[in-house]
Amino acid sequence: MRKLKLKINVSFILLSILLSVAGVIAIYELRILDRSFNTLILDNYKTVESLSQLMRAIELEDSGILLTMSGDYDEGKKMIRSGNNMFNSSYTLARKGIKTTEETDKLNEIALLHGDLRKIWDKPYLDAEIMNNMEWYRIEMHSRFLVIKQKVHEITEMHQEFLYKEASLIKANSRRAIMPGIVSIFASLLFAFILNFYINHYFVVPITRINQELKSFKTGQSIMDIEAGQNKELQELIQSINDLIRRLIRKQNPLK
Amino acid sequence: MRFEVIFKHLGIVLLFNAIFLFLAALISIYLKETSALALSYSALICFIFSVFPLVFSDKSTAIEFTEGLFIVVFGWLVTCLSGALPYMMWGGEFSIINAWFESVSGFTTTGSTILTEIESLPKGILFWRSSTQWIGGLGIIIFVLAILPKTSSSSIYNAEVSSITKMNFPFNNKKLLQALILVYVGLTLAQSVSLTFAGMSLYDAINHSFTTISTGGFSTKNNSIAWYQNLWIELIIVVFMVLSALHFGLIYGTFTRKHNNLFRSDIVRALLFIWLASTLIIAGKLTWEGSYSFWTALRHALFQVASLGSNTGFATVDTVQWPFFTQLLLLYLIFQTGMSGSTSGGLKFDRIFIFFKIVQKQIRSLQHPRGIFTIKISGQRIDEKLEQQTMVFLILYIMIFSISSLILSVMNVDGMTAFSASITAISNCGPGFGEVGSMGNFAGIPDLGKFVLSINMLLGRLEVMNVLALLVLRR
Known part of the structure; x- marks a missing residue:
């Protein structure tokens, strides 16, 4: 992180x-x-x-x-x-x-x-x-x-x-x-717009998807399978959650 | 479509602006000029917006077609906007619309100016003004592609370098780009050295070389090249203007003794023949009218034909004073422009050449209704798709400058000024006739007219079709 x-x-x-x-x-x-x-x-x-x-x-x-x-x-x-x-x-x-x-x-x-x-x-x-x-x-x-x-x-x-x-x-x-x-006001607005795009694209959207996947996992529909694109930090997080899920499944059902 | 990929490439485009703005700022700081802060802050803004996307983008990936199209079109828009920043911040004659016009005119290598007192401008600003043409001349996108070989086979190339450019130069994309850059930098250096030896100051020599090789035509003097009154300077500039209007790949092929070279090209032969004939006709007419002695007429005619024919726009004389017939002939040369694969913008002579071949083919088809005819250029057969594209392009091109002429006329701009300004803008040439003649400027055109002309310049540089493709793009 x-x-x-x-x-x-x-x-x-x-x-x-x-x-x-x-x-x-x-x-x-x-x-x-x-x-x-x-x-x-x-x-x-x-x-x-x-x-x-x-x-x-x-x-x-x-x-x-x-x-x-x-x-x-x-x-x-x-x-x-x-x-x-x-x-x-x-x-x-x-x-x-x-x-x-x-x-x-x-x-x-x-x-x-x-x-x-x-x-x-x-x-x-x-x-x-x-x-x-x-x-x-x-x-x-x-x-x-x-x-x-x-x-x-x-x-x-x-x-x-x-x-x-x-x-x-x-x-x-x-x-x-x-x-x-004046120029810096417009430049800052543009900067904020691009920053907002990056934060949304790299962090908010994948985290929302992780949340949705976790909710659906609760109901037993599927296990997490999310791609985090180029974001290494989120890839690590998904990997950790997937490992945890696998360990939990193995504990509940040792034959799997 | 991935916006992060588009932002990243637009950032790389801005990095080139930041480098040249920084150089211009150094000149201003050294000479203690009032433009130092405006140039430095503009360089900083460009630098921040160029490194910012790189902070987030980790891996580089291949570019898709629509992304390539966006990068090319928005690359030009973003670069023109950033180029206007130092003008806007410095002030003087630059209102916001004037700054935009001057920047678009620079990056599209048009060379039309709103300035009435060029020599009173700080040297840093003048250097930036010339640099915009040099950067634009090669096409920022090609520039970016050259240092990012991974994208050389991508669609950015297809959007920026139209099919007609590749037609008479069958090298692979990467090699073509390398050749273009080598020739571009080589010619700039050679001209700078030659002009310095001919008596120009080093500063002026670099500025004029930047704007000659890019066929831009911005000068550091109010009276353009006429200020020097030096035959050698004029001849050197003529040689480099002519070279800059020819296919850079063919120039490279000539120097490296490749099969594809200047001597084997039908288009080069036809273009040089038209220029030579035009020079002699204009010189003859000027001598006949008693305007000059034959040799002086030949000197001015040669320079003006090379300047307007190559779409550079330098001047040694006020052509507005010339007979109407010579003005019309020069206007045609502005319309036909230089070769594709050169830094000339607009229609490109290759299309005129293909158009006449199509006319010839049609006449032969009428004579022999059952015959099957093909068009060959420099021994190579032309695809029928390219024939269609050429015709569509030609009609669109004429439509666009006719519409913009009408718009200018509505704003009470006189007929000759409106018509020649529209042609010169879409052809990326610079000076026209009437109020916007070779010794005049665009300061008197209404603000809305300046905006319309700046759109013409961008359409001319982006070869119209790319912009239309973007406008009708579907996800």
Whole structure:
């Protein structure tokens, strides 16, 4: 009976391996998924926020210059300073959050353009001719602001594209996390079905037949004559029962 | 019917898948690819389902006819299902139906693909994709029989290797199987070495050899063989495509100087003549139309005739751009397929050859009503039963691809695409014309259409009759 036990044990060990590995793979893929989620939601949210702040900072600086040129020197200067501070902090945040070299290049371009702008935004209150000169503002300042705004817009689009790719990756990863589970459910069902067939075929059916034969023997109709197929354990059992029956018959009727 | 015997043999079939999946997983692990886990887990599942029946089966016994039929048909189904596992688990372009289609297309050596970006796939997955064709090419069942000689005279053989295969190769079954395997492995090795010398990377050379010898046609490049732009590579592949479409037993007989060899076969002569004539006609037409210079036209025509005639499906040019007449001629070559006893699937040229002999016999009977005529091929008389079988097969074959063309048309697939996709699927060729041309793919076919085509591929590989025999089986 040791072999029989071994066969059943091996079957359950195989089933356990199948399920355990599926579990390990699912956990591994879920951890990757978790990491991707963190990147997508936390890191990228900060980057998106910093880029929109960058845009607000530029608009604030633009408004500050316009205010200065219209004569409200103190308020204009205050707005320019606060816009510049906002630009610096959001630029540092965006720098940390961006992922691709294209985005880095674009951010460097923005820094350079902003640097050029800073060099000339003091001119209205240093040069009386420029004060109230809207033509100078349109050509020298506004056009530069527009270019910077365009660059910020481009980098935002690039980042959105990156986000889309990240989201697609998460979709693929989530599928990779789910599929081993689905596959192992079907595989386990099939395994259980085949195991059930083997147990029925090799053990349940012959044992039922032994039982029926023993019942019929009680009524004295026949002695046991069962074939157990390839199952050695059951063959041994049948052999033992047959020996016992023969010994019993011999005891009851020594002449036989 | 003993299910334990069927389970045991299906398990052995899965063991081959497990071995090749394991190799593919090793490639992915080495290259740190995203497919490593999908391939490893698929290998484990195949391995468990292959060893599990062996735990319970103690003795090996002879196989009965119905059991043999079940093993062959379910062997293909099980192997296609297990082959789809790594695709499904890896994801990408592989939805469940796409994974099934790609797997069936691989194992049946059809070579139709749903992939639009082949080169972006992990190398492990691409290796598995090529391996499915190599395993399928020889026929897993024959493979199993070769390592289990005890079953060589059993009915599995009769189900897998149709009577027509044995017709022109009167070796005993065991010897035929040994010859098939020797030729198959030998040709794969020879082509791998030749392609490496011609300038292909070792990885690509092995993959392309796997898919040439099996007449499968999966490539590791989006543009198939056109990617290399190398005349030597094209010529090497042409030689091996032609060889792979001939009876492997006859190739073995030629190398071992046996009586049954390539030079004595009427069928080989007729097939090569048709291919050569088709090459010249297509080259002439292309030159006449001004598409190419004569030599370029000859180069492309030779490659396409060998590729589609042998049912491999590689491409050096987009044949959809060619004149309609040349497309029709190529479509006929897809329909007639290669020889029986080769890795070509579908109708098999031998049946076309017998069909024309039957027509000839009928005409002679009309001329001489009292005469008794027989059909001889390579000096051997053909049994009348085989003549009947050939005619029934031919009609069934035409019926099946006509019905599947109609089904595809109902799904708004255009006429040329529907018709050529059905022929190419049942012939186990790969590319067709229209949307599914040599540089196109099957991604645009509706899911139900992909399923219908995958059934066509299985029917083509299983030679229709075996499936029908199983469907009408009585206990």
